[in-house]
Amino acid sequence: MAALGSELGNAAMLAKIDKLRELNVGSLVPLPQLVVVGDQSSGKSSVLESLTGLSFPRDVGLCTRFAAQISCCRDTVKVVTVSIIPRPDADDKLKAKLLGFNRQINDLSNDDLAKIFQEASTAMGIRMTTDSEDPRSGAFSQDILKIEIHGPDKSHLTVIDVPGIFRLTQFLGLTTSTDITLVESMVKSYMSNNRTIILAVMPCNVDIATQEILKLAEAADPDGARTMGVLTKPDLATEAATRDAVMDLVLGKRSKLKLGYYVVKNRSADDKTSTLAQRVKVERAFFMAPPWTNVGDRCGIAALKERLRRLLMKVSKDELPHVKGEIKERLRKCKADLETKGPARADQNSQRQYLGKLAGRFQAVSQAALNGYYAGERIFKTHPELKLITRVTKLNEDFSDVFWSRGHRQHFGKVEKNEAEPYGCPEPWKTPIMECIRNAYQSSRGPELGTYGGTVLSTVFEQQSEKWELLATSHASNAIVIVHDFIFQLIAYLCPDEQVKDQLWANVLVEKLRERYKKAMDHTRFLLSIERGGRPSTFNHYFGNPLQSKRAERLYQPLLQKVEKHSGFSGHYVEVSELKRHLICKKNADQVCEDILDTLASYYKLARKRFVDVLCQQVVSHFLLDGAESPIAVFSPEFVMGLDSDQLEMIAGEDEESKEQRQTLERETQSLEATLKVLRT
Numbered sequence: 001m002a003a004l005g006s007e008l009g010n011a012a013m014l015a016k017i018d019k020l021r022e023l024n025v026g027s028l029v030p031l032p033q034l035v036v037v038g039d040q041s042s043g044k045s046s047v048l049e050s051l052t053g054l055s056f057p058r059d060v061g062l063c064t065r066f067a068a069q070i071s072c073c074r075d076t077v078k079v080v081t082v083s084i085i086p087r088p089d090a091d092d093k094l095k096a097k098l099l100g101f102n103r104q105i106n107d108l109s110n111d112d113l114a115k116i117f118q119e120a121s122t123a124m125g126i127r128m129t130t131d132s133e134d135p136r137s138g139a140f141s142q143d144i145l146k147i148e149i150h151g152p153d154k155s156h157l158t159v160i161d162v163p164g165i166f167r168l169t170q171f172l173g174l175t176t177s178t179d180i181t182l183v184e185s186m187v188k189s190y191m192s193n194n195r196t197i198i199l200a201v202m203p204c205n206v207d208i209a210t211q212e213i214l215k216l217a218e219a220a221d222p223d224g225a226r227t228m229g230v231l232t233k234p235d236l237a238t239e240a241a242t243r244d245a246v247m248d249l250v251l252g253k254r255s256k257l258k259l260g261y262y263v264v265k266n267r268s269a270d271d272k273t274s275t276l277a278q279r280v281k282v283e284r285a286f287f288m289a290p291p292w293t294n295v296g297d298r299c300g301i302a303a304l305k306e307r308l309r310r311l312l313m314k315v316s317k318d319e320l321p322h323v324k325g326e327i328k329e330r331l332r333k334c335k336a337d338l339e340t341k342g343p344a345r346a347d348q349n350s351q352r353q354y355l356g357k358l359a360g361r362f363q364a365v366s367q368a369a370l371n372g373y374y375a376g377e378r379i380f381k382t383h384p385e386l387k388l389i390t391r392v393t394k395l396n397e398d399f400s401d402v403f404w405s406r407g408h409r410q411h412f413g414k415v416e417k418n419e420a421e422p423y424g425c426p427e428p429w430k431t432p433i434m435e436c437i438r439n440a441y442q443s444s445r446g447p448e449l450g451t452y453g454g455t456v457l458s459t460v461f462e463q464q465s466e467k468w469e470l471l472a473t474s475h476a477s478n479a480i481v482i483v484h485d486f487i488f489q490l491i492a493y494l495c496p497d498e499q500v501k502d503q504l505w506a507n508v509l510v511e512k513l514r515e516r517y518k519k520a521m522d523h524t525r526f527l528l529s530i531e532r533g534g535r536p537s538t539f540n541h542y543f544g545n546p547l548q549s550k551r552a553e554r555l556y557q558p559l560l561q562k563v564e565k566h567s568g569f570s571g572h573y574v575e576v577s578e579l580k581r582h583l584i585c586k587k588n589a590d591q592v593c594e595d596i597l598d599t600l601a602s603y604y605k606l607a608r609k610r611f612v613d614v615l616c617q618q619v620v621s622h623f624l625l626d627g628a629e630s631p632i633a634v635f636s637p638e639f640v641m642g643l644d645s646d647q648l649e650m651i652a653g654e655d656e657e658s659k660e661q662r663q664t665l666e667r668e669t670q671s672l673e674a675t676l677k678v679l680r681t
Contacts, residue, residue, distance in 0.1 A: 017316055027088040035191065041203075042203055044201040046232065051308070053149065067145070074154050083145075117145075120145050197315060204263070231262070324679050328676065371389065386493075389625075407468060487509075509634060
């Protein structure tokens, strides 16, 4: 009972794999299988007949033009069913036609099978005669003929038969050099499956080393781990040297194949009437004679069949868990690709809905990037360059530092050493600023006595701030680059559909973004014209503090030279006469120029802080980031709602290639889901 249960379990497992192949999942994930390959006239059909009990048509015009999946199943009822598994790339119309091909017969004769082969070839569109008028027909097909043989004397075994390799063109007047390549490619594709056991069929009466099929098998299975040689026509090996060479192969002396060689005897070409039982009896008698008695366990169809059955059981049992895992991963990827493509976009509503969803997602991620809410979005982990506010804040800080250390043309006082910075701004001049102030005063003084006119301060401030224009426009440009890169990268991430991304970006967004970048640059120049082109002005009460400090410092420093100590006084003192002499010793022009310098230093400090803050707040934050007219606000659901029908079709309409990709993914998904359902039962 235990052995029976094990056999039933193994049969159920093999039947499950056959069902997977019927679902065409074998084109997506390699399945365990036995594939019989060989050159034409190698005895391949006779081997299949002996393994399956099915007599294949002998008419040369009906030789194998397609792959055939032949399954033997133990059953109480004797019946043969024939159907077609459509090629993987069959469209819905062809698929429905091929799936509609079904034949069932209880007692299948050679004539019946020949008729079914003829009908199947017609359904597959195979060219059977030289006068075929259908230009789409070919001499071979990539569809699979499925033959199920049920009977009480059967044990579960499935083999795949593929067309035989041939080298002569115009075979039967039907084939061409293209067909040679097609058949060879078909055979190679089956043999390359790492879960395929290759049965390489070769006649005994030829030099094995010259057999093309063995070379193909070695290319697909270099280690020889899954290739078994099947030698046919031993009765034609009449010379002793030929028999010795065959014996060496079977004994493993000259064999690289780990599964070794088996020998079977075919029925003769003239034998068209013997039954399978009669042929088995003849074969058994043949191998009871020397030298075959020395390798009796590897001679005869019965030994080969049992070995193949056990081998297929083992491979299937070992590989089925891996097959299931690969199918799950393939299904996950198919669903992810379909999710990426989104719903079908055949009309305006679906196109607008697709773009609207994309725009909404874009705005959600953008707001998270602007507010620094990085934890809730996985994209910031995989694409840290999209942490927008972090990059902009760092840029603003660098700009502020450079503006403070190098934004002025000349130092006001003590020269400080500055580190290298990213704006390429040169260090301030080391020459004294007082000389420039004197020149400006002398070139623009009026009739004022002891004071200076209003244009002098404007002149020296404009000179001292001459680097502001380059620094400000560079900073605005750098901010635009960061924002532009953010928008492009985010759209590329959210919209992997190349067609949609390219049309949306190049034909719609770029022009609108350019307009908003221009507004930011125009506002930068406007702020520059206000600060540098107008009359210096401020109502900030902090303006007076540094000015008074400068004047006090100017009085304090010379007096330090006159400080004296008194024995009865713990501190320092300066005589009143020195104070008076210091206050009245300067020329009028010198005093005015010092006043200009003090005023300039105080005003420049205040204007510099104001300009940096206003530029970062208005140009960067408002015009580029947060404002209603910022570049980031361009791609929004409101923008999508404003697109007309032509724009929707141009951006989101699907071309034929995209539609075909979607249909392929949908077919794969359906097939893989059905496969998993089979595996779970």
